[in-house]
Structure formats: C-alpha cells, structure tokens
Amino acid sequence: MTFRHVAILTSFLFLVLAVAWMFFPEQMLTQWGGAGLVSRRGAVFYLGVAVMFFMARNTEHSAARMALIQGMITICTVLILLGVYELSVGHASDKILAAVLIEAILGLAFIYAWRTSGKKHKIINHSRIQK
Template identity: 50%
Template sequence: MNVNFRNLAILSALVFFALGFAWMLAPSFFPSRWGVEFSYPVGLIGRRGAALYVGIGVMFFSARNAEPSSARSALVKGFTVACLTLAGLGVFELLTGHARSGILAAVLIEAALALAFVCVARIGDASHEAGTLSS
C-alpha cells in the first residue's frame, strides 16, 4: 500500500469504524483483553466513546482527498496528540497494574498510527512547499 494521506485516512477511518462498532456491540471485548473487569459503568463509558470513534472515522473518510492545508494539518496534529496520549495512558495503566499486557496491542497501534501520520504530514507538507516554490 502506498503510504500517503489518502490511504492512511481511509485505513484510519476503517479502524475507527471497527473500534466504534466493537465498543457499541460488544463493550466487554476490549476490557477483557486488557485485564479490566467489565461492569455496566465500563460499558456505558465504552459505548459513549464508541460514538467518538465513529465520528473520527467519518472525519478521516470525509477528508481522505484533502490536499495539504492548515485544516488537514490540524486534523493530523489533533489525531497524533490523541494517539500518543492514548499510548502513554496505556503504558501507564500497564505499569501501575491496572491493565494487563493485552493493552500493548492498542498501544502499538496508537503509536504506529501517530508515527505514520507524522511521516505523511512531513512528506505532504514538503511536496506542497516544493510545488509552491516552483509555481
């Protein structure tokens, strides 16, 4: 797969749609993998978070054809900060004993998505600047 903003946005949209629907339809799935006891409040928070995952999926799918711009940069920066924060929190929960090693799969995916978007943003910004300079 060619790594560019369009492909990464589509991949991210699909991942977030899957996460959103998994949390809505099977809210005990992820907590059980992470070694977190499932309860109704955990499910409630998970289902509410699912709406945000689906919304992020819609944003990335809608923005998949966006050219380098301040809006696309804002989307990438916000998503990168969110992914790195989630990854950091996952490591923290593991180290403090609140989650088991199953959470590392989520941490790795979050870190990989953040890194991929940083790389694509740098490539896209560089090619956009080169095009501006040659015009």
Template identity: 30%
Template sequence: MTFQVIALIMTCAGCLLGLRFIFAGASVLKEWGIQETAGSLVVSRRIGAIYLGLALMFFLGRAAAPSDLRSAVCLVAGGAIALLACLGLFEFLARRVSAGVFRSVVAEAVLAAGFVWVWWGGR
C-alpha cells in the same frame, strides 16, 4: 505514505473500534483486564461513538488537498493517538490493566507515527 492512505487506515480502524466498543465493549475491557461494570460499558459505548465520528470525518476528508487545516488534523490526531499509547503504558505500569493493552499500545504508536509522518511530509 499519503494523507489519503492514513485517512483510509483511520477510517477502517475507527469503524472497527467504534463498532467493537459499542457492541462488544466487554471484550475490550476483558482483554485489558478491566472488570465489566455498567459504568465502564456506558463509557465504552460513548467512546465507540467518538471513534465512529472520527472514522466518518477521515473518510469524508480523505481527498483533502494540503492545507493548514489538514496539517493541524494530522498533528492533533497523531498527538492524541500517541497520548493514548502513553496512557496505556502508564496504566499497565500502575497495574490497572493487564498486558492485553499492549496490542492497543502498539497499534496506537504505529498509527500516531503515520499521522506525524504525513504531517511532516505534507507541510
């Protein structure tokens, strides 16, 4: 896998997640077994904006040559996404979310592994 491929995957995932969190945040909350409240929807929309920003960053940087900055982006993105997967498992074990969170956890684990793979190979 190359940086360009993982950047395009992140672009697509970021756009899909961003739009879903902004326009259909209640469906994400329902999938995870979290009650829809005004506060949770505000947070969902704000998270959506972050995902859209990440999608744009990876789209614009998809052709970046190997560099210290590109390596740092891969390592940080992989670590942050792995943390999301771990937090999903933690919240499930604490019974704060339903098993619906596992779709997100698996996708996050695969994406994190992709970023670490590119980081490891691009050094």
C-alpha cells in the same frame, strides 16, 4: 454562531471533559451511569473520527488537514503514554500493548504524513513561483 465560535466552544468543553475523565474517572463513571454507557459513548467518538478522516481523505494540503494530522498525533501520543502508564501501575493487563502498538504505528504514520505533507506543499509552491 460562526464555525469559529462553535470550534472554540467545542475545544473548551472537550478540554474540560478530558481533564475530568483523566483525573476523576471514578466520579465521572458513577455520575454517568456505568462502564457500558461510557463505552458506547466512547465508541461514538471512534465512529466520528472514522467519518471525519474518511470524508477528508482527499483533502489538499491546508490548515484543516494539518489540524486533523496534529490532532491524531496528539491522540495517539497520549493513548500510548496512558497505556504504558496503566500497564506499569497494574490497571491494565499486557494485552493493552496490542493497542499501544497500533497507536504507535498510526501515530508514526501521521507524523510521516505531517512531515511529507509540508515538503510536498513547499515543492509545489516553489515550482509555481518559477513559472
């Protein structure tokens, strides 16, 4: 199997899991065995994202770096919306706003990186053309 095939399969499977967890959380929690187990599994995702970004920290402008940036913008945006929604319907306390603030700052930082990354890349390409 090529990376392309694994990437497509992973995208599909994770999308299915995301939809299941988003719209049927009680059933998923019951099926998987409780909040502690799910929390620990969620922690592994945070660890994986931390490792990916640490390993990619010096990556030059590329489609892969842009995919990481756009993925984090998506994550932060959905987490912000979900946090505000859960607060507004009473499923979360106002302490969720600390997480929402961190997600907003991180999301804005990635938006800034996305916007400036493209500009720097165009300037570099333009200077190469003139030489």
